[in-house]
Amino acid sequence: MAQRETWTSRVGFIFAAVGSAVGLGNIWSFPFQTASNGGAAFLVVYLLAVFLIGFPTMLIEFVIGRRSKQNAISAFGELGYGNWTFAGALGVASAFITLSFYSVVGGWVISYIVGSLTGGYLGDPGTFFGAVSSGTVAVGAHAVFMLVTVGIVAFGVADGIERATKFMIPAIIVLLVGLAAWAATLSGAGAGYAYYLSPDFGVLAANFGDIVPSAMGQAFFTLSLGFGVMIAYASYMGRDDSLPADSAIIVVINTIVALLAGFAVFPILAATSGVGNASGGAGTAFIALAGAFGQLPVGWLIGLVFFVVLLFAALSSSISLLEAPTSYVVDTYGTSRATVAVGVGAVAFVLGIIPAYGYVGLFNDLVFDVLLPLAVLFISLFVGWVADAESVDELVQGTRLSSGATTLWLWWVRIVVPIAVLVTLYLGVTGFYSGLVSGAYF
Ligand code: TRP
Secondary structure, three states, X not given: OOOOOOOOOHHHHHHHHHHHHOOHHHXXXXXXXXXXXXXXXXXXHHHHHHHHHHHHHHHHHHHHHHHHOOOHHHHHHHOOOHHHHHHHHHHHHHHHHXXXXXXXXXXXXXXXHHHHHHOOOOOOHHHHHHHHHOOHHHHHHHHHHHHHXXXXXXXXXXXXXXXXXXXXXXXXXXHHHHHHHHHHOOOOHHHXXXXXXXXXXXXXXXXXXXXXXXXXXXXXXXXXOOOOHHHHHHOOXXXXXXXXXXXXXXXXXXXXXXXXXXXXXHHHHHHOOOOOHHXXXXXXXXXXXXXXXXXXXXXXXXXXXXXXXXXXXXXXXXXXXXHHHHHHHHHHHOOOHHHHHHHHHHHHHHHHHHHHHHHXXXXXXXXXXXXXXXXXXXXXXXXXXXOHHHHHHXXXXXXXXXXXXXXXXXXXXXXXXXXXXXXXXXXXXXXXXXXXXXXXXX
């Protein structure tokens, strides 16, 4: 087998990991989840979930990946505990399911690029969303998005991924800051900020059972955790980098992008359709942003630039979802990367036809409420209780962490993360099940 590729630099790794993290999760999912779950009450729980659970969990994946130098499935075997490979397998299978609906939403972005050129969404953004978000248009756009994803992954990790991501983060931040500044001038914007930023703890208490799994799922999703993506990326990483420092950079940049998306979307929503739980839904961000472009001078052009940048952000995430299953097959069977990427992409495309016909919500909730917490539960138990000595040893490589800090992390991973995730899983599974039986998805 060929020698394993490595990142060309530490910065290359950080860019790629940020590229995986920053995506539709920040700009589509975060405003949608926040809008649907009580606004600021959700935001508080989400931020706690990102920093108290997401950050240590990212370290779990980095440790496994860099220690084993393997893809997510083989990593568990490599660390000497073959019977834990199911944890990696669950994650990789989940990455595959996530890719199938992620590509559908990526396809929406492609339709919005076309819509910028034709002016299709400028008049009536709600109708446009309805027309492109499900049905044959959605399937076609999903096919295009998947094809591009496969093309990038087929070219290999260093060239394809690093090159695609280097300019997109600054671009997306600049665009969101500009949109947020414009949105601040809208009359009625204040109600948007109030909904987004001033938490109503009564709302939190009354909707705890919905808010907690959504916030935890969103935290894992936006940080690309649980499915072995960060395990696979860290497997290409050098031993002298500090995992906690890299992880902190990734978490902070990712959080900034999501918060900025909220600062653009909520004032616009308040000034147009109004904010409140009822305004939430998969169309929230698309409809709000397209509505804003409709009011701006040369809005079609601003929209075009915005959706092109969003497409790049989405692609640098989707390639990471495809990379997880691909690197497993390549490492295990020695099949060529291009062949595997095409094969996995083709099957994920077929599965994605279901969400493309109106079931994005079903796939989304399956991933957020069930698969993500389940996957994180297993990897945290593995690192905390099974491969604990190796993990702590790997964590300190390239750092000057005190033994107090590593001990805190270890016990956090052993106790706090699993308990938080178990609570999430209980609430998430019961919520998902009641959605299924009540017919909410169908
Ligand atoms: N984090 C990406 C986003 O926010 C989505 C994503 C990429 C992901 N890779 C992942 C989610 C792995 C979970 C697991 O758009």
